[in-house]
Amino acid sequence: MAIVSAKEFIQAARENGYAVGGFNTNNLEWTQAILRAAEAKKAPILIQTSIGAEKYMGGYKTVFNLINNLCNFMGITVPIAIHLDHGDYEAAKEVIEIGYTSLMFDGSHLPTEENFKKTREIVKLAHAKGMSVEAEVGSIGGEEDGVVGEGELAPIDDAVEMIKTGVDFLAAGIGNIHGTYPKNWKGLHLDHLKKLSEAVDKIAGYKFPIVLHGGSCIPDDQIREAIKYGVAKVNVNTEVQLAFHQATREFVLSNEDLKGKNYDPRKFLKPGVNAIQSAVEERIDVFDSANKA
Numbered sequence: 318m319a320i321v322s323a324k325e326f327i328q329a330a331r332e333n334g335y336a337v338g339g340f341n342t343n344n345l346e347w348t349q350a351i352l353r354a355a356e357a358k359k360a361p362i363l364i365q366t367s368i369g370a371e372k373y374m375g376g377y378k379t380v381f382n383l384i385n386n387l388c389n390f391m392g393i394t395v396p397i398a399i400h401l402d403h404g405d406y407e408a409a410k411e412v413i414e415i416g417y418t419s420l421m422f423d424g425s426h427l428p429t430e431e432n433f434k435k436t437r438e439i440v441k442l443a444h445a446k447g448m449s450v451e452a453e454v455g456s457i458g459g460e461e462d463g464v465v466g467e468g469e470l471a472p473i474d475d476a477v478e479m480i481k482t483g484v485d486f487l488a489a490g491i492g493n494i495h496g497t498y499p500k501n502w503k504g505l506h507l508d509h510l511k512k513l514s515e516a517v518d519k520i521a522g523y524k525f526p527i528v529l530h531g532g533s534c535i536p537d538d539q540i541r542e543a544i545k546y547g548v549a550k551v552n553v554n555t556e557v558q559l560a561f562h563q564a565t566r567e568f569v570l571s572n573e574d575l576k577g578k579n580y581d582p583r584k585f586l587k588p589g590v591n592a593i594q595s596a597v598e599e600r601i602d603v604f605d606s607a608n609k610a
């Protein structure tokens with residue numbers, strides 16, 4: 318079993334032109350399905366939870382123990398990072414204490430200077446424990462109270478400043494948003510990504526990994542282009558939720574759930590859980606991170 322920091326395997330992805338998946342989990346079955354997919358594909362991955370999902374699942378310690386124990390029980394051999402997604406300052410400190418192997422400190426809603434300052438503090442604490450750190454500049458939109466954000470472009474100067482805090486990978490808006498994309502979405506701004514990536518590479522002195530949030534429902538060719546220009550981690554949540562929902566819905570609408578003992582949650586959830594595994598495996602193929610473990 319291999320619970321590790323994400324630093325080395327994301328850096329390897331950036332240097333070799335592929336990306337690893339940061340897959341959000343929601344419960345026990347979700348976590349098992351993601352782990353099965355990673356092992357089947359021989360792919361390094363991050364299993365991540367937002368603060369909301371952490372609360373839903375019973376807190377950071379529960380999530381940490383769940384992933385850790387499942388990796389042991391399932392005999393997982395591929396590198397797995399236990400990652401906090403969009404953590405605030407308190408959440409970041411808590412997972413550093415608990416022993417997560419990776420975290421995102423999201424100070425993008427703070428004044429820019431405060432974001433840099435707090436990121437520096439978190440980087441120091443996390444690196445002392447061997448954890449990898451992701452930060453964010455600009456902000457990544459999405460649907461909030463029915464208003465759909467367009468997807469902002471992160472200022473290149475802010476990205477360059479953020480690299481100097483010592484972060485290991487950086488989330489930067491390039492027109493991407495969380496959730497499903499509106500019909501009039503104009504696509505990823507790959508020209509902006511290229512410029513941003515070149516600027517941060519120069520400061521870092523090596524090929525620096527960029528994180529693409531809102532990785533669901535982006536056409537595959539755009540994802541592949543983004544990987545060419547510096548993306549080495551792609552976050553996926555909604556697409557896997559849609560796969561689970563669709564499979565469960567089909568199971569119920571076909572009345573299969575009424576047969577035999579299909580009311581048993583182990584049977585009732587099975588089509589949805591299999592769909593989670595397939596969706597994760599499919600994303601791993603698009604990101605080209607199969608057989609990289």
Ligand code: 13P
Pocket residue numbers: 341402403494495496497529530531532533552553554555556
């Ligand atoms: P999606 O839900 O759009 O896939 O975004 C996931 C994400 O970026 C998590 O941080």
